[in-house]
Structure formats: C-alpha cells, structure tokens
Amino acid sequence: MSENYVPSSKFGKWFNDRLPLLTLSKHLTDYPTPKNLNYWWTFGGILTFCLISQIITGIVLGMHYVAHADMAFSSIEHIMRDVNYGWLIRYIHSNGASMFFLAVYIHIFRSLFYGSYRSPREIIWILGMLIYLLMMATAFMGYVLPWGQMSFWGATVITNLFSAIPLVGESIVTWLWGGYSVDNPTLTRFFSLHYLFPFLILGLVVLHIWALHVPGNNNPIGIDIKKPSKDTVPFHPYITIKDLFALLIFMTIFAGFIFFAPNILGHSDNYIEANPLVTPKHIVPEWYLLPFYAILRAVPDKLGGVVLMLGSIFILMALPWLDSSKVRSTVFRPLYKKFFWLLVIDVLALGYVGAMPAEGLYLLIARVGTIYYFAHFLIVLPVLSRIEKTEPVPLSISEPVLGGMLKPEMARSDRKDV
C-alpha cells in the first residue's frame, strides 16, 4: 500500500518520481510488525547502531593511525594522548567491538530459540551467518592493528592454521603474510581489509533487512500472522520507540565499560609492543572468539581442528534444513527447550575453556563441549523435531495477550502456517 504513496509536497513528488526514497521511507514507517515482540527483538536495531558506531569511530581513528609495524603501536598511543578526544574514540571502538559481538550472540540465540531461521526466512538467516563471518574476520584483523604482543601472536597462530590445508597450505600462508612471517606487509593489508569489510557488512545488512521485510518479522509464539491486522502495529512509532529504549539501556552498559573499565575485556599483553622473539605465556583471542578457539584446540589434529572450527559455523548455515518440527517457536517445544539451554551452557563452557590452557580437565571439557555442539545440530535437533510432542500453538497473537484460556480445540496439529 505504500507503493501508492504520494508525497504531500511538490518537490517531494518530483523527487520521489525519480528516486522513490520517500516511498521507501513510508514503507519503513508503516511496516506492520507483530505487536507481541519482546525485548529479544530489539537487538537488530542495537546491532545497526553498533555497526554505524564502529564505522564512524573507525574512520576517525583511521585519520590518525599509522599502519606500519614501526609506528602502529606509538600511533595509537598518540591517539590516546594527543588527539582531541582520541582516548574516547579509541575506547568506544575497542569496547564497541565487544558490545557488537555481545549483541550479535543474543540476536543469534533469539533466532535459535524462536525459530526465526525457519522457512520462509532461510535467506535472512544465511545472510546473517555471512555477516557474522565477516564480523569475525573484521574483528580479527582489527585486533592486529595495534601491533601489540597479542596482535602479533594471535595473527601468527591463526594465519598458520591455513598451512593445514593439504598441498597448497604453505603457499597460502606465505601469500596471506606477504612474507615469511607476520610482518609489515601483513599489517598493511589487514588495515586495508579491516577498513573495507564493514562496508561489505553494511551491504549485507541492507539485504538482510530487505529479505526480512518480505515475510515480515517472526514473533515469540512463532505463528504466521496477517499483515497489517489487529496483530500488528506500524513500525513507527511503536517499534522505533521501543528499539530506542532498549538501545539506551545497551548504551548505558556500553558507557560503563568505556568510562570505568575500558580495558577489562582486553588482554594486558597487548599493551606490550609486538616482539617476534618472545612468545606470550598464553596466546588468547578476544572473548568473543573463545568458543571457536576451544573447538580448534579440542581436536588433536591441526587440519581436523580447522575443519571443525569452520564446520561449527557452517553447520549453523544448514540449520533451516536440520529442523523439521511442525512448531516454529521453542515456547511450545518443552523437550527441545531443555536442549536449547544445554546448548547455551555448552557455548559458554567452550568460551571458558577457550581462555584456559588446552590441557587436563579444560581439554576434556572442550572435547565434550565440541561433541555436544555438533550432536545438538546433527542429532538432537533433527531427531527431536520429528518425534517431539509439541504443545498447542495459539491461532493468533491477540488471544494469549488478552489472557484468555487456551481452547484446546483451537490448536490443531495439522496447521499449515507454523
């Protein structure tokens, strides 16, 4: 219906006829959104804020940072000490990366719980996974730029993994490095790509939101709804204000880190300049990469570790086809719900052991955790989705909101819309 929108001003109409930005704006404003969305749905807006914040602070930092092995570390100290508000912009950017990942993990787990990845939203989900991959690459390269001990050694360990590829592995690593070890050529190309990738992410985010607007949002009870209807509200002002409220709470936590504990999520070794002759006692990535690090080190074989680490992300891409339950939202899947929480605990445990030395009990937990992770997606989910007895699903959103009694006969197991 916003396709028939006619702007009120003459200039507006003239412009809109040539580039329908006003029609787009009307569509976004009127976009019918389920009225029962809870706060787990605010993280999309929060993520958009994080991306823009990182891009803006990143571009500003790029005006002062020097991407050369001899000057990188001191250029960042120059930013922290001399550049007006440099310390603030740097801390926003470094803590912003952590906040970005915190938000993306909540966003992903929301999708897992409510079945937002299921038909007809598979492409949104895959685009999301691609965004996540680019985020990890961007964060990894960004962490190298200060050229501290963790920057250098983290880069060395992770790039060395590619040597596990049979036949061409060594050549690929040399190609990545631009030399025979991580050094200046590696740094300069990482700077270039670190600057580029967020704009690729931005493009994918546009596609991600576009793909979302085709079927519309999922909702906590996972049923399909008519749009617009009594079950929906226009995006503006109902959802915009709610997203803003959630964003402000998020920003308050963010500010807490920036102003009062700006280095708590980082590693003190990265305030030591990179030294190729001295390896830190424990090489640890930033917290948001720890679960993958745990999986990587759980496998005794180098190539196996790399394969499983990548596999842990690619298996998520296959998720829409692994889950064949008749019910979309875990709210109505009481048995699967238990396994969902088990997965959450599993990922947290993997994150914990990822920060520990890969030996003894830690290694055992990492292995058990890795096995469960893959078992959850390859065995538990497909099996349960076939055999689980699900709870009855309401027919509409307004019904549970009104607090009325669920009429069992209203819930049918032959429903085609869930």
Place this chain on the structure above:
Amino acid sequence: MDKPEKKGNRRDFIFTASYTVGAIGVGATIWPLIDQMNPDSSVKALASTEVDISQIEPGKSVTVLWRGKPVFIKRRTQEEIAEAQSVSLDDLPHPEKDQDRVKNPEWLVMLGICTHLGCVPLSDKGEYNGWFCPCHGSHYDTSGRIRKGPAPTNMEIPKYAFVDDNTIKIG
C-alpha cells in the same frame, strides 16, 4: 471534555522533553568527532619555536621551519635598513612602512613564502637587493615588500617576540 486535552499536554511534554534531551545527546556526541580533526596537543606544542640568533652576522640570514613553513630571519646591515626606510609608499604595490614590519630594525622576521603562488623566494637576489622568486619573477626589497612581479602583497610577518637579545620566539 477536558480529559483528552489535559492528556494531550502531558503527552506533548514527554515527547518534547525526549526530543530536546535527545538533541543535546546528539550534539554532545558529534562534537568530539569534529574536534578530533583540530590540531592535537603534539602539534600545538610545536606551534611556537624559539630561535637562537646570537650566531647570525650582519647581512646574513637563516631560514627556520615553523609550523611546517620557512621563516627568514635576516640581520640587516645599516645600508639595508636605510634603503628599506627610505622608500616612498607610492612606489609600493602593497604600501607598508618598514617600521611597521619590524620590531627591531636590525632584525627582519618574515614568512619566506611568495604571496603569489607559494614558492620560496631566493635571498640576495633580484633588482631590489632583497629576494627574488624564480617561479614567476616577483622581486622583493630589503623589507620583504613586493616591488615588481605578480605577487599581490608583501611577505607575511608572523607573530614573534624577542625573549631576550639572543632569542626570538616565533608563534
């Protein structure tokens, strides 16, 4: 019925207050992003330079770098001073008295940048015993004033002061 009206006023207040506070927030956020492009404190620390002039003989000059630009410091001979002071203002494309361009007539401190298009003029050259800019042929006199050629104004005098008899602080 005044109920909807009262409600209306309260509703507007909350919204107005939110917009206002939001605007303040946006402004406060934008300022650091703009200010970071202003000269940082390491650049500002080099905003002034002190130069030791005790080794400069009469008739000689030194060129120092100040804020990335050349500054000519010339210790003028009595003839050069006399020449500079005796020029009639009508002969000058950019009329300026020599006395207005120097604090101590023996010392000429000026930006060594041709006011035409920015080249660095050569000293002790040109038809007026001052400087000559080889780029487009501007001639400057012993006071650094343009006499002939395309330059529109005299070479600029920066802010400077004598810290003591042997030291000049520029900037």
Place this chain on the structure above:
Amino acid sequence: MCNLRARFLILFLIFFSITFNSVRSEEKVKLLKIDWSFKGVTGKFDRASLQRGYQVYTEVCASCHSMNLVSYRNLGEKGGPEFSVEQVKAIAANFEVEDGPNSDGEMFTRPGRPSDKFVSPYPNVQAATAANGGAYPPDMSVLVKARKGGSDYIYSVLMGYEDPPAGFELEDGVYYNKYMDGQKIKMSNPLSEGIVTYADGTQTTQAQMAKDVTTFLTWTAEPHLETRHKMGVKVIIFLTIFTLLVYLSMRRIWSRIDSEK
C-alpha cells in the same frame, strides 16, 4: 517470559565474570591491595604523589627504564602532576636531546624542550638489553596497563623482594620476588629507604616511594583518567535521564493500542 529473560541474563553475567576472572588472575599469590585515590568511579590522582612519583622515576628508574611515549609537556597538563610552565621548561632543559641533521648533515644535541619526548637511557632495545645482563628493562609508558593486576601488581613487585625460601635456586643476577611470575626477577630491589629525598619533605619509606612511583606510572599509562571519569559520570547520568524520558514516551505511545482492544 520473565523467567526466560532472567535466566538468559544470569547466564550471560556468569559467562562474563568467569571469563574475566579466568583471563585476569592466574597468579596464585594474592597481590597487595592499596586504596588508590584514582580507583573507582570518581577516582582522581593525588597531585603531590604524582610529583613525588616523578622524582622517584627520574632519580631511580630512568637510568634503565625509558618512557618514550611521554613528553615533558605532559608533566604540566591538567590531570597530571601539573608542574608549572616554568618548572616543565626547566625539567626538559635538564636533558640533552639528539636533534638534526643540521645543515652540515650532522646530528647534534641540544637542551630539551617541553615538546620533546622523555629522553631514553639507551639508544635502542638491544643496547638496553645488553647493558642489563640480557634482560630488557621495559619501557614504562604503559607498563601499568601491560601487566595483569595493573597498579596493584606494580606496587606488589616493588614491595615483594624477600629472602628466598630454603632450597630455592637463584642464578647470578637473579633475585627473589614474591609476586613475579616464577618468583624470579632480574632487577635488584630498586627502592631502599632514603634513596630519594622528597622535595616536599615526605618521609621516604620504601612503601611511600613504591606508592608514589606506582601512582605516577598509572598516570603515564592513563593521562586522561580524570577526564574520563568525570565525563563518564555525566554520560551515565544523561543516559539515565534520557532512558527514563524515552521509557515514558514509549508507555504513552503503546497505551494507544492497549486502549483500543
């Protein structure tokens, strides 16, 4: 729904606290804790302590430890020791700085200026390492941030020299320190009572000097700490007010549908 949210939140909090603690403290020995004036939401540096700490750094540490990211002018800036303009000029002029090349192509030395970085005791890392028995005395500009435990760790190490327990093997040139990784350090105890005479007359016990120099080193690592804290308080207050206003706006907007059921 509330239960779900709460569980999620708790799990994430647990995850974070575990990660911090696991990544942060692997020391089995508990560090000495000081009630630093700069800790906490409204923490500030003790100006006098900073000036004393600078004196300790210059007279005791600077012969081996460089601080090449700090400039003399920083000593006069707000939020630091706040020496006066003349004092800063005088301090800088005490040091010979290499400059050049001059117009003859030669390097030369001249007295320091406020804009210069702190002069290093050695020309490069290799010279520093060779002159100190193969152990490089780390640059101190960000040392407090470069060690787990931060200020508490630096203070503890300075106070941690003791006689080794019976049977503990110490090579030549290696000393026992309770708080160092492996309990070994290649620097002898740098602080002894009275090694410095404070300009303001404060008693120079080892603990006092350790506290002052650690305060100074915390400032060199975080020169904008005070501004950061002040701004942080203002930002959090602002966000709280704004969040409340937006919350009320949200309730007002959503009341439109709750009323048209």
